[in-house]
Amino acid sequence: xxxxxxxxxxxxxxxxxxxxxxxxxxxxxxxxxxxxxxxxxxxxxxxxxxxxxxxxxxxxxxxxxxxxxxxxxxxxxxxxxxxxxxxxxxxxxxxxxxxxxxxxxxxxxxxxxxxxxxxxxxxxxxxxxxxxxxxxxxxxxxxxxxxxxxxxxxxxxxxxxxxxxxxxxxxxxxxxxxxxxxxxxxxxxxxxxxxxxxxxxxxxxxxxxxxxxxxxxxxxxxxxxxxxxxxxxxxxxxxxxxxxxxxxxxxxxxxxxxxxxxxxxxxxxxxxxxxxxxxxxxxxxxxxxxxxxxxxxxxxxxxxxxxxxxxxxxxxxxxxx
Numbered sequence: 001x002x003x004x005x006x007x008x009x010x011x012x013x014x015x016x017x018x019x020x021x022x023x024x025x026x027x028x029x030x031x032x033x034x035x036x037x038x039x040x041x042x043x044x045x046x047x048x049x050x051x052x053x054x055x056x057x058x059x060x061x062x063x064x065x066x067x068x069x070x071x072x073x074x075x076x077x078x079x080x081x082x083x084x085x086x087x088x089x090x091x092x093x094x095x096x097x098x099x100x101x102x103x104x105x106x107x108x109x110x111x112x113x114x115x116x117x118x119x120x121x122x123x124x125x126x127x128x129x130x131x132x133x134x135x136x137x138x139x140x141x142x143x144x145x146x147x148x149x150x151x152x153x154x155x156x157x158x159x160x161x162x163x164x165x166x167x168x169x170x171x172x173x174x175x176x177x178x179x180x181x182x183x184x185x186x187x188x189x190x191x192x193x194x195x196x197x198x199x200x201x202x203x204x205x206x207x208x209x210x211x212x213x214x215x216x217x218x219x220x221x222x223x224x225x226x227x228x229x230x231x232x233x234x235x236x237x238x239x240x241x242x243x244x245x246x247x248x249x250x251x252x253x254x255x256x257x258x259x260x261x262x263x264x265x266x267x268x269x270x271x272x273x274x275x276x277x278x279x280x281x282x283x284x285x286x287x288x289x290x291x292x293x294x295x296x297x298x299x300x301x302x303x304x305x306x307x308x309x310x311x312x313x314x315x316x317x318x319x320x321x
Contacts, residue, residue, distance in 0.1 A: 002106045005032035007155075008085040009102075010074030011054070012067060013093025014039040019201050020093040024052050026198075030102035031089060033082060037074040039065045045093070055082075064314055067092075067152060068167035068175035075166060078158070089155045095198045096125070104195060105155040116160030116188035117180065119150035120197030131286050132204040138287050144194040148184070149177035153198055160188050168227075172317045174220025174236065181228065181235045203321055212320040214294045218243050218301025219318060226305075240302060246274075246292070247299025 009031040013020050020036075027034055036049035040061040049056050057073050059065060071090055078085060087106055091097060098120075105118050124137040140151070152175075164182045167175040180190050204210060221240040228235035250270065257264035271292055278288035301318070308314075 002086055002110055003032075004030070005083060006086040007031045007089065007102060007106055008033035008035065008078050008087070009089040009091055009097075010035045010037065010071055010078070011049075011091045011093055012037045012039070012070035012074065013041065013045060014065075015041045015043045016045060016093035017043050020045050021048050022096050023091060023093050024049060024054060026096040026098075027089070027091070027102075028052070030097065030099075033078065033085060035074040035077050036093075037070040039070055064316065066169055066172050066175070066317055068171055069169035071152070072166040072169050075158075075161060084158070086158060087155055088158055088161075090152055091198070092152060092200070094201045094203070095122075095153055096201075097198045098196050101195070101197045102155070104193065105197075108191070108193060109155065109157055112189075112191070114187075114189050115157070115191050116164075116183045117150055117154045117156045118191045118193060119154040120193045120195050122151065122153055123196055123199050125199045125201040126203075129203075130205045131290075132207075132210045133202045135210070135287060135290055136200070136202050136204065138284070140200075142192055144192050147190050147192045149180035150190055150192065152176050153200070160186075164188070170314075171223055172219060173216045174224040177235060178224045178227065181233065185233075209320040210290070211297045212318055214297035215301035215304070216318040216320065217294075218247075218298030219305045220301070221298065222302040222305035226309075239298075243295050243298035243302050246295035247297075248303070 009027050011023055011034070013036065024034065024036070034054040035057060036054040037057045037059060038046050039059045046056055046058065055077065057077050059070060059073060075088060078088060087109055089097070089102055101120060105120070108118050109115060122140040124133045127134050127137045160183060164186050167179050171178060183190065204213065221236045221243055225236040225240040254264065254267045257267065275288045275292050278291055279285055283291065
């Protein structure tokens with residue numbers, strides 16, 4: 001079994017307050033090195049990290065911030081100073097890692113040298129606090145085994161990052177599946193284990209937060225799809241096309257038909273019919289409803305990406321909390 005000194009953690013955060021304190025505490029005794037990357041916090045997060053012995057990396061906020069950039073700078077700190085670890089646990093500052101997760105993940109990577117990244121189940125800390133928290137937990141669910149991609153909470157083999165490069169720091173979202181696609185292209189595998197990896201304190205209580213998060217997803221679909229398409233790949237192609245079809249093209253067609261033939265408004269029934277179809281396939285009523293409704297903010301995000309491309313402007317992070 002890999003010694004703890006061969007495992008490091010990179011935590012990213014901004015104004016997470018007590019959530020960051022709990023995050024760092026959950027890693028105590030599990031890793032040999034703890035890096036905290038701060039993106040301009042004003043709530044004492046840097047002091048909290050320093051007090052528990054974490055190495056702090058303060059991002060230059062004159063450069064556009066993305067979660068990918070934060071993770072990259074933390075990994076670069078591991079590469080450039082101190083003992084170089086074999087594995088790195090990536091964590092967001094609003095998460096708490098389960099007591100045995102790091103040991104379990106490292107043991108799995110020890111046994112599977114073909115696997116580059118491994119994740120477990122991510123659970124919402126307060127799933128019943130809002131329908132939006134519950135939706136997020138449902139979104140994170142998945143069967144164990146080999147997967148196409150994992151999220152930003154995962155353990156990575158540093159050698160695989162050396163092989164394919166780090167996260168694309170220009171992506172404001174979707175950087176994880178984009179990296180995983182490059183890893184799979186090099187022959188690496190991504191794995192999900194059945195046990196719980198961490199809890200996530202989503203704190204998503206308002207519809208506006210859910211909308212912004214869905215908009216960010218749509219932006220990511222468009223950005224990753226564009227890059228993959230240029231490389232002859234098809235990552236996020238179906239997600240991007242569904243967002244545009246359901247969130248933009250279909251509404252435009254319905255309005256256009258209705259302008260000439262008012263009874264064409266009956267076509268709006270396509271949306272509740274889709275909700276019913278998803279419910280029959282096993283989704284709960286809330287999940288089915290929000291999956292369909294979510295195509296509108298996703299289309300908004302995709303259009304924002306395309307507009308940024310037209311104007312040749314850099315993407316700005318879309319925050320929901």
